[in-house]
Amino acid sequence: MSLRRRILTAAAAAAVVTLAACGGSAGGQDGSTFQGVELAEGAPRPSFTLTDTSGRPYDFAAETAGTTTLLFFGYTSCPDICPVHLATIATALETQEVALPDVEVVMVTVDPERDTPEVLRRYLDRFDPSFVGLYGTEAEVAAAQRAAGVTEAVDEVDEEGEPTGIVGHAAQVVGIGADDVQHVAWPFGTRSSVYAHDLAVLGQLVPGAAAP
Amino acid sequence: VTGRGRRAVGGVILAVTLLVACGGGGADGDAAERGPEGELTVLGPFLPEPPLSLAALYLTIDNRTGVDDVLLGARTEVAGEVVLHGAGMTALEGMPLPAGEQTVLEPGGAHLMLIDVVGVAAGGVVPVTLDFAVHEPVTVEVPVAPLGATEAP
Numbered sequence: 001m002s003l004r005r006r007i008l009t010a011a012a013a014a015a016v017v018t019l020a021a022c023g024g025s026a027g028g029q030d031g032s033t034f035q036g037v038e039l040a041e042g043a044p045r046p047s048f049t050l051t052d053t054s055g056r057p058y059d060f061a062a063e064t065a066g067t068t069t070l071l072f073f074g075y076t077s078c079p080d081i082c083p084v085h086l087a088t089i090a091t092a093l094e095t096q097e098v099a100l101p102d103v104e105v106v107m108v109t110v111d112p113e114r115d116t117p118e119v120l121r122r123y124l125d126r127f128d129p130s131f132v133g134l135y136g137t138e139a140e141v142a143a144a145q146r147a148a149g150v151t152e153a154v155d156e157v158d159e160e161g162e163p164t165g166i167v168g169h170a171a172q173v174v175g176i177g178a179d180d181v182q183h184v185a186w187p188f189g190t191r192s193s194v195y196a197h198d199l200a201v202l203g204q205l206v207p208g209a210a211a212p
Numbered sequence: 213v214t215g216r217g218r219r220a221v222g223g224v225i226l227a228v229t230l231l232v233a234c235g236g237g238g239a240d241g242d243a244a245e246r247g248p249e250g251e252l253t254v255l256g257p258f259l260p261e262p263p264l265s266l267a268a269l270y271l272t273i274d275n276r277t278g279v280d281d282v283l284l285g286a287r288t289e290v291a292g293e294v295v296l297h298g299a300g301m302t303a304l305e306g307m308p309l310p311a312g313e314q315t316v317l318e319p320g321g322a323h324l325m326l327i328d329v330v331g332v333a334a335g336g337v338v339p340v341t342l343d344f345a346v347h348e349p350v351t352v353e354v355p356v357a358p359l360g361a362t363e364a365p
Contacts, residue, residue, distance in 0.1 A: 076263065076264055076266075077266055078266075079262065079266040079267055079268040079323070079325050079326075080268045080297070080319060080320065080323055080325075081319075081320060083260065083262075083263050083359060083360040084260075084319055084320075084360050084361075084362055085360075086263075086360060087358070087359050087360020087361070088360065090360075119264070122264060123263050123264055126263040126264070126359060127263070127359070127360070188319075188320045189319075189320060189362075
């Protein structure tokens with residue numbers, strides 16, 4: 001047995017994510033159309049309104065209707081998971097190893113206090129200027145997370161109850177097809193080739209058709 | 213520290229399971245890479261270029277000194293502050309480095325978070341000094357990987 005020791009203080013959460021990633025990499029063998037984690041529920045495109053980085057209201061369901069969409073909840077002070085997701089998605093869209101549909105990539109900040117529209121814009125521009133950044137009040141962001149069915153972000157506190165500045169949030173990216181149904185989630189560690197594969201599938205879904 | 217140690221042990225069991233499940237899909241296949249016997253060695257350090265002013269530093273520490281040690285933190289001229297984080301961005305006061313074991317800080321898990329980073333771009337090299345409870349400080353030259361990278365350049 002290897003002597004290597006992995007530090008997993010959030011071991012359970014990491015295990016779920018990693019196992020999901022492993023299941024995904026074996027994609028297809030279980031009959032799934034997607035290489036990411038297929039969502040059984042087939043929930044509709046979530047509906048919520050936040051504000052985009054230009055200060056305009058952004059009705060998510062209306063703005064992205066009929067378009068393959070990646071939805072991600074994160075924050076710019078996250079140096080570890082968020083940049084990996086965004087850089088991997090940007091790579092998938094840039095390299096176009098397979099023909100990809102028009103894709104809208106939307107990141108909602110779960111840290112609206114620190115992530116001003118300017119900071120959020122500068123952050124997303126590092127990856128792809130076309131990425132949409134949304135913010136709102138804490139209540140609005142919480143409502144958006146409930147609508148999307150992802151774990152609500154929590155402001156973590158230390159032993160004295162003081163805020164740590166760390167915001168727990170769902171680590172997966174949700175994929176919504178051109179048929180306006182949530183089909184797939186990609187955990188941390190998903191490769192750009194997996195995104196490319198699944199985005200191509202999502203783009204081919206048409207409204208009203210049976211789920212794949 | 214005891215409670216943290218117990219969690220770490222849980223992590224070991226899980227990690228082994230996951231590595232088996234994934235066929236070693238995690239870190240760079242360097243399971244065979246070891247530092248010299250009798251020394252504490254830093255293996256494969258890297259730092260993805262930060263999107264703004266926060267960066268994460270990853271590395272593996274191979275403690276073959278025969279003595280249990282603890283990674284306490286790090287210093288570098290390119291950051292205002294360095295904080296040790298466990299998985300999920302929880303701040304840690306120290307990372308146990310049991311004798312004879314490799315401790316891995318990798319994307320999605322534990323890392324050193326650099327705050328108020330300036331002048332760090334992909335292709336560069338950043339000197340970072342690591343502080344330990346027992347071992348004398350170790351300075352490593354850390355290559356800067358592209359934005360969002362999950363492995364050393």
